[in-house]
Amino acid sequence: MYTASDLRKGLRIKMDGEPYIITEFNFVKPGKGQALYRCKLKNMITGSQFERTFRSVDTFDPADLEVKTMQYLYMEEGKYCFMDTTSFEQVFITDDQVGDAKNFLLENVEAEVLFFEERPLGVTLPNSVDLVVTQADPWIKGDTVSGNAKPVTLETGYVLLVPSFIEAGEKIRVDTRSGEYLTRVKD
Amino acid sequence: MDPDESWFLEMRRGALVIRARMIGAIRRFFLDRDYLEVETPARIPAPAPETHIEPVPSGDWFLHPSPELCMKRLLAAGYPRIFQVCRCFRRGERGDRHLPEFTMLEWYRRDIDSRDLMDECEALVLSVAEGLRVGPVLPYRGEAIRLASPWRRLSVRDAFATHATRSLDEALREGRFEEILAFEVEPQLGRDAPLFLHSYPIAHASLARAERGDPAVAERFELYVAGMEIANGFAELTDPVEQRRRFEQARAEVASRGGTVTPQPEPFLRALEGMPEAAGIALGVDRLAMLLCDAAAIDDVVAFPPEIL
Numbered sequence: 104m105y106t107a108s109d110l111r112k113g114l115r116i117k118m119d120g121e122p123y124i125i126t127e128f129n130f131v132k133p134g135k136g137q138a139l140y141r142c143k144l145k146n147m148i149t150g151s152q153f154e155r156t157f158r159s160v161d162t163f164d165p166a167d168l169e170v171k172t173m174q175y176l177y178m179e180e181g182k183y184c185f186m187d188t189t190s191f192e193q194v195f196i197t198d199d200q201v202g203d204a205k206n207f208l209l210e211n212v213e214a215e216v217l218f219f220e221e222r223p224l225g226v227t228l229p230n231s232v233d234l235v236v237t238q239a240d241p242w243i244k245g246d247t248v249s250g251n252a253k254p255v256t257l258e259t260g261y262v263l264l265v266p267s268f269i270e271a272g273e274k275i276r277v278d279t280r281s282g283e284y285l286t287r288v289k290d
Numbered sequence: 291m292d293p294d295e296s297w298f299l300e301m302r303r304g305a306l307v308i309r310a311r312m313i314g315a316i317r318r319f320f321l322d323r324d325y326l327e328v329e330t331p332a333r334i335p336a337p338a339p340e341t342h343i344e345p346v347p348s349g350d351w352f353l354h355p356s357p358e359l360c361m362k363r364l365l366a367a368g369y370p371r372i373f374q375v376c377r378c379f380r381r382g383e384r385g386d387r388h389l390p391e392f393t394m395l396e397w398y399r400r401d402i403d404s405r406d407l408m409d410e411c412e413a414l415v416l417s418v419a420e421g422l423r424v425g426p427v428l429p430y431r432g433e434a435i436r437l438a439s440p441w442r443r444l445s446v447r448d449a450f451a452t453h454a455t456r457s458l459d460e461a462l463r464e465g466r467f468e469e470i471l472a473f474e475v476e477p478q479l480g481r482d483a484p485l486f487l488h489s490y491p492i493a494h495a496s497l498a499r500a501e502r503g504d505p506a507v508a509e510r511f512e513l514y515v516a517g518m519e520i521a522n523g524f525a526e527l528t529d530p531v532e533q534r535r536r537f538e539q540a541r542a543e544v545a546s547r548g549g550t551v552t553p554q555p556e557p558f559l560r561a562l563e564g565m566p567e568a569a570g571i572a573l574g575v576d577r578l579a580m581l582l583c584d585a586a587a588i589d590d591v592v593a594f595p596p597e598i599l
Binding site: 108129130131132133134135136137138139141156159160252266268285286287 | 293294297301340341342343382383384385386388467468469471472473476490494495496512519522547
């Protein structure tokens with residue numbers, strides 16, 4: 104059971120028997136008034152979205168989803184193919200269901216695929232993944248202002264801001280929930 | 291040192307410099323006006339019972355959600371002008387404009403009413419902006435906020451009539467006052483210039499006195515800039531019997547939903563017996579810093595949001 108203070112982006116809850124994911128979340132508290140939790144919810148089966156405001160007294164059931172660890176094989180015509188590594192069964196997940204996870208998906212990498220009553224609904228990645236920087240402007244050594252950020256491209260094609268000392272060929276850790284740089288990874 | 295940590299902190303340098311200069315300018319403003327800077331304990335046995343503010347326990351006591359009660363005891367004891375800049379703590383408050391530990395400026399002044407206090411709040415913000423060489427137009431999130439005096443004053447009733455899908459009375463009757471205020475009214479306030487929203491329903495101002503001539507309306511106001519609440523002020527309730535009754539009511543509401551019921555702040559209630567006419571105000575220092583730094587989130591104006599501690 105979740106309470107309102109557990110609400111955050113990415114949380115999955117069950118309402119009227121169907122699974123929903125919170126796609127946007129905002130904590131609002133007018134003056135000395137009560138806390139309001141404004142959420143945008145997406146139905147994980149139909150994809151329909153709506154806004155809803157919750158209060159601190161509200162409680163929620165977690166969405167009862169089945170999770171299978173599967174290997175990502177390839178993408179074809181906007182569909183992502185995943186394989187169960189024990190049964191070799193393959194499933195296809197739509198671009199929309201994969202969502203932001205596509206920024207961090209590498210072929211042959213394992214990911215958790217979510218099922219609701221046998222239907223694949225989406226993909227969950229670990230909270231952080233390590234990826235190689237394929238394109239970056241070189242670091243100018245005299246640039247000691249370490250607060251400067253620069254855009255780099257990762258091996259998945261995803262572009263993000265990193266500290267200026269990161270160079271092409273290096274591996275970095277990225278937060279898959281926020282899409283932001285976390286740290287440099289030394290092998 | 292970890293290069294990533296130094297990067298994160300370096301990204302905040304500009305905001306931290308503005309913030310420090312801002313707090314310096316706040317102190318100068320009050321010292322020039324003969325205010326005494328005071329420090330009251332952060333750890334107290336009994337915060338003001340409020341329906342929607344949950345204090346953080348600290349041993350058998352609590353971390354103060356605001357320095358209000360101790361400051362009013364000083365006021366009642368004969369300190370006519372006092373201010374304080376301090377950390378306050380409120381459980382569960384976290385969002386783009388909320389930190390569970392944040393910095394508050396509070397000031398109290400004897401023998402003025404809420405209108406005089408709006409004047410002084412306006413003068414403070416203008417003086418701080420001038421001290422930081424900001425204005426007469428403040429750029430914030432792509433909008434241009436005109437700071438020139440005088441700032442508009444709008445009653446809660448008129449604000450609902452102008453900006454909401456229902457009237458104030460309808461919203462109160464449906465029990466949706468806060469929701470309509472938060473989602474329909476607030477975002478529209480102070481968009482092109484700062485605005486004072488005033489005359490709150492009495493049920494939504496537990497430590498404020500009623501307007502002379504209208505017991506249903508509290509002499510409470512809030513300052514809004516760019517749709518964001520910056521400060522909350524009011525003419526102080528000086529009637530200990532009425533104050534005890536409102537605190538009892540808040541405690542009963544907290545108890546009915548299973549929250550932490552704090553003791554009645556008896557020394558404060560005793561001090562109210564000698565309380566002069568006065569007005570006081572709390573201003574969110576982090577939010578003012580957001581405006582002056584053009585920051586979208588409160589995280590951007592503090593060195594250490596709780597998640598990275």
